[in-house]
Amino acid sequence: MPTNDRITVVGAGQMGLGIAHGFAVAGHPVVLVDVSEGQLEKAKTAILGIIDEGVKRGKVDAAMRGQVEGGLTLSKDLAAASAGADLVVETATENLKIKLDILKTAADAAGEDAVIATNTSALSITELASAVNNPGRVIGMHFFNPVHKMKLCEVIRGLQTTDETVTRTRAWAEGMGKTHILVNEAPGFTTSRMSAMLGNEAMWMLSEGVATAEDIDTSLRLAFNHPMGPLELGDLTGWDTRLSVLHYLHQTLGEKFRPCPLISKMVKAGRYGRKVGHGVYRYEDGQKVPGSGLRPV
Template identity: 45%
Template sequence: MAIKRVSVIGAGQMGGGIAQVCAQAGFDVVLVDTTEEFLQKGLGRISANLDRAVSKGKMSEEEKAAVLGRIRPTVHLEEAAKDPDIVIEAIIENMSVKQDVFRRLDELCPPHTVLASNTSSLPITEIAAVTKRPEKVIGMHFMNPVPVMKLVEIIRGLATSDEVFQVVEQMAKDLGKVPVEVNDFPGFVSNRVLMPMINEAIYTVYEGVATPEAVDQVMKLGMNHPMGPLQLADFIGLDTCLYIMEILHEGFGDSKYRPCPLLRKYVKAGWLGRKTGRGFYVYDQ
């Protein structure tokens, strides 16, 4: 089986980025979201990304137009499920919402369609369980920002077939990404390692060990990280960080994954990072 037609569910930062790299790789893409407003915002982000590539001489105006021409937006899930070879879901990190979408996709999509989730931490096996094709359900966790970052975690569910894994692995390579096989555990590899580090960095601020600026300087200059953990947390979104820590805490039942009280306090205050203008740092809107 070869992938030719792709549908992406969700036109947000991740979904839009996935649609962009698929279209750049020559795939025909249907991009779906719940409202016309969300779709237009997503297409605007894609266009802005492509404009930067044009300004840097990495792409011509004609190539940009061709990429945008391969993306068809719609607010109808039925249209996105009509004839795709793969559907990549990139919506909110909420199990019940994802299961509802996968249940509908399973009913609407042709039997050959692979159903992939861009979830960053939720169990693929549990998502697959609501479908009648668990062997065709897989995790395809892209990194943010999608057009820039090379890694894609490919996560096998309990029932994912070898054939489906190989097809998705090859697709990731066709997108210019580096696929890494990961088994289905909470947080996979990326967030199981990253989020406890971020959480511990928050604890150092909470306990008065150092300021956010000092923590980030130590990790950038001492550990050669390109971005400090608190700056990164603001970029990811503190609500997302909290949610993933809660998934790890619940999934493993280990106190080492307990979210820092300061993280909870910031989220309750609406200080979610860059997207709200304030997190561990203050941003100009």
């Protein structure tokens, strides 16, 4: 896939910044879109921060900073940013209405040949494609957090996704250095379905007083060799996103995905996780504060 393919990334949160970073490092011109100016600036600082860290550790060439800074444009105008794009990757808040609106505007503004991808964690690609005039070009491109460290891109085909769209999408993922797997649309695909189940069960155990947050996380890390525990992972994902995913899986796959009420409480309290500095654990300067695990009452 030529590196001059133009990429538009919509949503400059923790995933959007990582996806924009990945495409920019791979040599693509990237436009990053958000409704919030502050979020766009924060994302740009974070993208350059990832590069600076890589340079400091001797893993990234110092010239990369200039390449990425030169190739990255910030925008609040979705239609203008989508015009001329070869690929639009939607990665805004996990909400069906927001995503349908974005996909429609982006697809109307981009050329007929542009691929329209979504980084949704669980929603139906087929349903999202219904907003788009040529639904064969809509596909799931599911990345993982933090995008620059996680090697997988789960490619999800909806009912009407064409073979050509799948081939082009796999090539873009490969150009970013990702391993890609192909999944036929199902709620939560392979990854979110498993991690939502695990994280929900860990929250049930925490709320039942089975063990402390720290001990639940340690059990998965040391007994099963997971790199992080399910509560730490929920903090990284964001409990707001996790709750939206669980609601959707509960609706589509049934009772086994009923969200633990403790997750709803956390979201009501604004304790979304690392991105706000407080979730199951508290974070200072990006580091987990020892002994800060939630003790439910």
